[in-house]
C-alpha cells in the first residue's frame with residue numbers, strides 16, 4: 001500500500017457526537033496500523049454554523065482518548081493551515097478552473113428567482129425539484145446568458161455563486177471499501193454550489209481540494225456522507241486528480257434501532273452522546289459527557305472500536321495497541337449498529353477492575369473528600385473497601401457512592417426493602433442478634449462475625465433470605481451490598497450496635 005494519509009474532518013458546529021469520535025478512532029487505527037499519518041482538518045467554511053469552543057472541545061476530547069493527530073491546526077504540519085477558514089483564498093482558483101474547463105458555471109440568480117423556481121417546480125410536481133441539468137437552462141447563469149452580459153455582470157460585482165455542471169445522463173461509479181461498487185445516475189444529482197457569493201467554498205469543493213492537496217489516501221467517514229461521495233468523485237474526475245479510496249462507516253443507531261443515534265434519544269435513555277461535558281449555548285445546559293459520567297478512555301475506545309468493526313474471533317477486550325495491530329476496514333460491516341450502553345458499562349467495569357489499588361484508593365478518597373467524609377480513612381482500610389466494592393463498581397464514583405454507609409450512619413431506610421423485609425419476625429431476630437453483639441467479646445473481624453451470624457440464623461430456625469436483608473437494612477439502609485460481616489468489621493462494634501438499635505425503633 002502507498003503511504004497512508006487519512007483525515008478526520010469535523011465541522012466545529014457543536015459538541016462532537018460519539019459517532020464522530022468513532023470515525024476519528026477508525027481513522028487513527030487505520031493510520032497507525034499502516035505507519036501512516038493521521039490528520040485532523042477543521043472544516044469551518046460554514047461560518048453561520050460555527051460554534052465558539054467547538055474546535056478546542058474536539059481536540060480535548062480526542063486527547064482524552066489518546067487519539068492524537070500527527071498534523072492539525074493545533075500542531076501544524078506540512079500542509080498547514082489545517083483550518084479551512086484560513087485556507088479560504090486557496091479554493092477560488094480551483095472553482096474557476098472548473099468554470100474554464102466547462103465543468104462549472106456562474107449563477108446570478110437572486111434568492112427571489114430561486115424561490116420562484118422552487119414554486120414552479122413544486123406546482124409542476126417535478127420529480128427532482130432542484131437546480132439541475134434540466135432546470136439550469138431556465139435560470140440566469142453563464143450557460144444561458146450571452147457571454148458579454150456575463151462579463152459585465154462579473155465586472156460590476158454582481159453577486160454570483162459557482163455551480164457544478166452535473167452531466168444530464170451519465171453514471172458515476174466508485175468502489176467503496178465497505179460497500180463495494182456504488183453507482184449513481186447523474187440525473188438524480190443537482191448542480192451543487194461549490195463557491196458561495198461571499199467567496200467561501202462549500203463543503204464539497206473545500207473537502208475535495210484539501211483531500212487532494214493534503215495527499216489523503218483514504219477517506220474514512222460516516223455513512224451520512226455517502227450521498228456526497230458521487231459529487232466528490234465527479235470533482236476528482238473534473239480536476240483529473242487521482243482519487244482517494246472511500247470507506248463509509250455504518251451508522252450508529254438508537255438503542256431501539258429506530259434512526260441515527262440522537263442526542264434526544266440518548267437523553268431519554270439516560271446515557272451520554274458526547275465524549276466530554278458540553279455546554280450547550282442555546283439552552284445554557286451542560287450535557288454530561290462520557291468522561292464526566294465515569295467512563296474510562298480505554299473502555300470508550302474498546303467499545304467504539306467494536307461498533308462496526310468485527311474482530312473476527314471471540315475476543316472483545318482490546319488495548320489500543322491490539323486494536324492498531326488487528327484493525328482492518330475489510331472487517332467493517334455495512335449494517336447500522338444499535339448503540340448498547342450496557343456494553344459500554346461492561347467494558348468500563350472490566351477496565352476499572354484492572355486499575356491498581358492505588359488508583360482505586362484515589363477514586364475512593366477523592367470522592368469521599370467531596371462529601372467531607374472519610375478524613376481518618378487509612379490506606380489499609382481504603383484498600384480493603386476497594387477490594388470489597390470492586391465487583392460491584394461500574395464507575396470510579398461507585399467506590400464511594402455505593403459504600404457511603406461505611407462512612408456515614410444511614411439517615412433513611414430503603415422503603416421498598418423495608419416493606420418487603422421488615423416484619424415482627426425479622427425485627428425479633430435483629431433484637432436477639434443485638435443482644436448477642438453487645439455481649440460479643442471475640443475479635444471484631446469479618447470471619448468470626450460471619451460464622452456467628454450464620455449460626456444464630458440457623459438456631460433461630462428462620463431462613464437466611466428472610467432475616468439477612470433486615471440486618472443489612474439496619475446496617476446500611478439498603479437491601480444489597482457487599483458481605484455484611486465485612487461491613488460490620490469496617491464500621492466497628494460500637495457503630496454496628498448503634499445502627500441496629502436504631503432500626504428496631506422503627
Ligand code: GLU
Nearest residue numbers: 009010011043207221225
Ligand atoms: N466536515 C464533514 C463533517 O462534519 C466531513 C465529512 C468528511 O469526512 O468528508 O463530518
